Each structure stands twice: as structure tokens, then as C-alpha cells.
Amino acid sequence: MTTRFLWNLMRFWTLSLLLISTTVLIPKVLPANALPSSVLAAPAVFWQSMAKPNSNKNGNKQVLNAYKNQLSNVIVEDVSGTVDKLLPDDTEGSRHQRFILRVTPGHTVLVVHNIDLAPRLNDLRAGDRVSVKGEYEWNDRGGLIHWTHRDPNSRHEDGWIVHRNVRYE
Secondary structure (H helix, E strand, C coil): CCCHHHHHHHHHHHHHHHHHHHHHHHHHHHHHHHHCCCCCCCCCHHHHHCCCCCCHHHHHHHHHHHHHHCCHHHHEEEEEEEEEEEEEEEEECCCCCEEEEEEEEEEEEEEEEECCCCCCCCCCCCCCCCEEEEEEECCCCCCCEEECCCCCCCCCCCCCEECCCCEEE
């Protein structure tokens, strides 16, 4: 066998595996709107672009900084922690699911998730890990994060909650 033949055979198998992985494997792992725009996009590059190194640490630092400086109306992203306690829903006005999120061993925030605009996290339990994007409001108990959903009027930055690899927005 010639070198040219082996080279072409290797290119054929590489492209075949690439096509199989992007058309068969990735759609089963990701929602349809998360697929790369080109079917021929290299999966390794796609997965690398999805990663945000140290992003959750930065979100937690944003919360701690806002609390320390008594700031409100601060958009915080990738705030991650453990659910400390589930609270009863707030049913006055728009309905909100509420829980306490421990972002560091010494700091908690109240997460207020509008369930009239976004899906409820039905299987949320104390001890679960979540990541949140929303608006931080200062209070003397550690603060709260709300706007964890899309704004139907497109006037406010959208937020979300990720729980068990599902994004609620």
C-alpha cells in the first residue's frame, strides 16, 4: 500500500467518525438549539467553546463583593452552590419558588424564581447543586437573587437556573 492510499484512508475514517459524532451522538446529549451551526464543526472545538473556566468562582465572588459593598441591581452569572433549605412558595402577586443557596461556607443567598414566567424546579432538594444567573439585591441576611428567567418584554437581562444539567429560564 502506498503512503498516499493510507493517508486518504485515514482522512476518510476521520471524517466518517466526525460526521457520526456530530449527527448521532451530540443530538442525544444536547438540546437541539445547542448544536453547532455547522454539522462539520469539530466536536472538540465545540465542547471547548462551551467551557467557561473558573466561571462559577467569579459569580460567587460577584455576590460576595455586592454583599460586602451593600450593592443592589447587580447582574450575577454562574453563581453556584448547594441548596441549603427549600422555602414555601411566595404566592402574593406573581408566584415565586424560593430556596436558600449556600455559595460559600459562611454565606447564603435567597433565590427567588418566578414560576409564572419559568418552569418550576420540581425535583429540587436540599443538598442539590445549582448554578444561577439573575439580579442580586442586597439585604442584611446575605441578599437575594431574582430575575432567574427570561424577560417576556425584553427590557431586562435574562436569567436562568441550572439544576441537574437542565436549564430553567
